[in-house]
Amino acid sequence: MIKGTEQKIKDAALTVFIQKGFANCTSREIAREAGMNVALVNYYFRSKSKLFAIIFESVMQDFLKSMVQVFCSELPFREKIRLLIEREFEFLVQHPDIPNFVLNELARNPKAIEGILPVLHMVNESGVFDEAKKLQASGEMRSMDIVQVTLLIMSNCQYPFMAGPLMKVIHGVDETTYTAHLNAHKTHAVSMVLGYLFPNDQIPNNA
Amino acid sequence: MIKGTEQKIKDAALTVFIQKGFANCTSREIAREAGMNVALVNYYFRSKSKLFAIIFESVMQDFLKSMVQVFCSELPFREKIRLLIEREFEFLVQHPDIPNFVLNELARNPKAIEGILPVLHMVNESGVFDEAKKLQASGEMRSMDIVQVTLLIMSNCQYPFMAGPLMKVIHGVDETTYTAHLNAHKTHAVSMVLGYLFPNDQIPNNA
DNA sequence: AGTTGAATTAAACAATTGTTTAACTTTTTA
DNA sequence: TAAAAAGTTAAACAATTGTTTAATTCAACT
Numbered sequence: 001m002i003k004g005t006e007q008k009i010k011d012a013a014l015t016v017f018i019q020k021g022f023a024n025c026t027s028r029e030i031a032r033e034a035g036m037n038v039a040l041v042n043y044y045f046r047s048k049s050k051l052f053a054i055i056f057e058s059v060m061q062d063f064l065k066s067m068v069q070v071f072c073s074e075l076p077f078r079e080k081i082r083l084l085i086e087r088e089f090e091f092l093v094q095h096p097d098i099p100n101f102v103l104n105e106l107a108r109n110p111k112a113i114e115g116i117l118p119v120l121h122m123v124n125e126s127g128v129f130d131e132a133k134k135l136q137a138s139g140e141m142r143s144m145d146i147v148q149v150t151l152l153i154m155s156n157c158q159y160p161f162m163a164g165p166l167m168k169v170i171h172g173v174d175e176t177t178y179t180a181h182l183n184a185h186k187t188h189a190v191s192m193v194l195g196y197l198f199p200n201d202q203i204p205n206n207a
Numbered sequence: 208m209i210k211g212t213e214q215k216i217k218d219a220a221l222t223v224f225i226q227k228g229f230a231n232c233t234s235r236e237i238a239r240e241a242g243m244n245v246a247l248v249n250y251y252f253r254s255k256s257k258l259f260a261i262i263f264e265s266v267m268q269d270f271l272k273s274m275v276q277v278f279c280s281e282l283p284f285r286e287k288i289r290l291l292i293e294r295e296f297e298f299l300v301q302h303p304d305i306p307n308f309v310l311n312e313l314a315r316n317p318k319a320i321e322g323i324l325p326v327l328h329m330v331n332e333s334g335v336f337d338e339a340k341k342l343q344a345s346g347e348m349r350s351m352d353i354v355q356v357t358l359l360i361m362s363n364c365q366y367p368f369m370a371g372p373l374m375k376v377i378h379g380v381d382e383t384t385y386t387a388h389l390n391a392h393k394t395h396a397v398s399m400v401l402g403y404l405f406p407n408d409q410i411p412n413n414a
Numbered sequence: 415a416g417t418t419g420a421a422t423t424a425a426a427c428a429a430t431t432g433t434t435t436a437a438c439t440t441t442t443t444a
Numbered sequence: 445t446a447a448a449a450a451g452t453t454a455a456a457c458a459a460t461t462g463t464t465t466a467a468t469t470c471a472a473c474t
Contacts, residue, residue, distance in 0.1 A: 005451075024230035024315060027432060037453050042433060049432095097314065104311045106372045107304065108231060113376050120377055147378050147388045148395055151367050159362035162369070165313045169320050170327055171354050181354045188355055188403070196399040212421075234462060244423050249463060256462095421470070431460065440451065 006044050008034045013041075013055050018101045022052050023108075056105060057115035063098055064119045066091055071126040077135055078198065080128065081153065082190050088157040089186040093179075099158040142197050149197065156189040213251050215241045220248075220262050225308045229259050230315075263312060264322035270305055271326045273298055278333040284342055285405065287335065288360065289397050295364040296393040300386075306365040349404055356404065363396040 003011070012034035016025045027048050031038040045051035066087040070080055092099070105112055132149060135141035160167075160182055168178050194201070210218070219241035223232045234255050238245045252258035273294040277287055299306070312319055339356060342348035367374075367389055375385050401408070 020315060021228070021230065021311075023228065026430080028430090038432085039434080039454085040452060043451075047432075100311060100314055103369050103373060104228070104307060107307055107369075108227060110372055113372065116376075123377075144395060145388060145391065147374065147380065147385075148392050150377065151370070151374065151388070151392055152363070152395065152399070154370060155362045155366035156359070159366040159369075160358050162310050162314075162366075163358070163361060165317055165320070166310060167354065167358065169323075170330075170357065173354065178354075181352060181358070184352065185355050185358055188351060188359065192359070192399065192403040195403065196395070233460080235460090245462085246424085246464080247422060250421075254462075416474090418473080419471090421468100423466105423468070425465085425467095427462100427464070429461080429463100432458095434457075435455085436453105437455095438451105438453075440449100442447105442449070444445105444447085 005034075005036070005040065008036070009041055009044055009051070010055065010058075013051050014059070017052060017055050018059070018095075018097050021101065022048075022105060053112075053115070056102075056112055059098060060102065060116045061119065062091070062095070063102055064116065064123075068119060068122050068126065071123055071128040077128075077131050077141075078194060078201075081194060081197070085153060085157055085190050085193065086186065088153075089182070089189075092157065092161045093182070096161040096164060100162045103162075140198065140200070142199055152193050152196070156185075156193060160185050212241075212243070212247065215243070216248055216251055216258070217262065220258050221266070224259060224262050225266070225302075225304045228308065228311060229255075260319075260322070263309075263319055266305060267309065267323045268326065269298075269302070270309055271323060271330075275326060275329050275333070278330055278335040284335075284338050284348075285401060285408075288401060288404070292360060292364055292397050292400065293393065295360075296389070296396075299364065299368045300389070303368040303371060307369045310369075347405065347407070349406055359400050359403070363392075363400060367392050 009030070013030050016030050016033050019025075020029075027041055028038045030048075030051075031041050034041070041048075041051065045054065067084060070084045070087060073080065073083075075083065129146050132141065132146055136143045164178060167181075168174065173181070216237070220237050223237050223240050226232075227236075234248055235245045237255075237258075238248050241248070248255075248258065252261065274291060277291045277294060280287065280290075282290065336353050339348065339353055343350045371385060374388075375381065380388070
C-alpha cells in the first residue's frame, strides 16, 4: 500500500504531536518525520494549528469510539461495564500516550473539546445512563451519580497508563514488567468496579 | 509579609509552569507575572530550564509529601489507606493541576524524575510495603502485587482531578457541581478500595 | 558625600519559530 | 505534445524565543 503525501503528513503529525504535545514540537519536526519539506505541510494543511485540530479530533474519535460502541450494544449492563473496561485496556495497550495527550491539551486549551460534542451526543442517545438509573431504582445497583460511575471506570483504566513513567521509577520496574502489571490490573479493575457497583452480586473470592 | 524578588519569581514560575507547562510558556510571561523585567529572571536563576528544574522538584516534594507522612505514621494499615486517600483529595482540591503537570512533564522528559528519588527512598524505608505483605500472608488482605495496590489508590485519587475539563463537558456540569462530585467521589474511593483490598471486612452497605 | 556592589532595566543578540514566496518538477489534460 | 495545474523545494520573512550586554538605579558602608 502506497501512502499519499497528505496521509504521510497526518501520520507524522500524529506521532509527533502525541509524543511531544502541540507546543513542544515544530512544523519542521513533523516535516522531517514525514520525509519532506516544511512548506508541504502548510501546503496541505495551511497551518500548524489547523493540522493539529484535525489530528486532535481524529484522536478523540478513536479515544471514545470503543466506548460508544459498547454503550450502543445490546449487552446486559454488567457486561457493558466489563467489556468497556476490557476494550479500553486493549486500546490503551496500543496507544498508551493518548490519555495524557488528550487531557493535557484539553487542560491547556479548553475550546479544543468542541470537536467531540457529536460523539458525546451518541453516548447520551445510547440510553446507557437511563439503563443505569433503572438498575439503581431497583436497588440492584449501588445508588450514586452517573458522573461518579464514569469516574470509577475511567480512572482505573486510563490512569495506570498515564502514570507509567512515574510508576516504573517508584517501583523500580522496567517496561516489560510494568506491562505485565497493567494486564493484571485490568482484571482487578473489572472485579473491583463491578463488585462496588453491584454489592449484592456473588463475586468469586480468589483471596 | 514582604516577598523578596527571588520568591516572587518562584511564585510566578509555579503559577505559569503549572498552568501552561514548560514548553508552552515564555520567560517573559513569567517575568510579567512576577511584575519585572525578563533579565531579572535569568539574573536569579541563570536560565528558564534551571528555574523549571527547581520548581518541578519542589512541586514533586509537595506532591509526595503527604503520602510519605502517612506511610511513616504509626496508624493501622487500613487507616493509612483511608488517610492517604483523604489527604490526597485535600491536596488535590487545592492543586488540581499538579498531577497533569507532573505526569506530562515526566512523559516528555523522563530524566526530570531523578529529583524525587530521595523521597521514594523514604517510602521504601517506611516499611509500609512489608506491612502490606504481612497482611496478605495472613489472608486478611487480598493478595496482589504492591504495584497494583498503588495503582488502585492513585488512579482513584488523581484521575478525577486530571479529567476535570473532560468530565465537565461529557456530563455538562459546571465547576461548582463538579467539585461536589469530587467530594462524593472521595467517599466512594475510600470504601471501594478498602472493600476490595479487604474483602472479608464488614462494610456498611448504604445501597 | 562618595564609593562599592548588588539589583534592575532597556536594548541587543543569535537562534528558532510559523508562514510565505518564488522557482522548479511532475502530473494531468486538452 | 504543449499548456495548465498540482506537487515539491529552497530560500526568505517577520515574529518570537532564550539569553546576554551594558547602562542605570538603588542600598549599604566608610
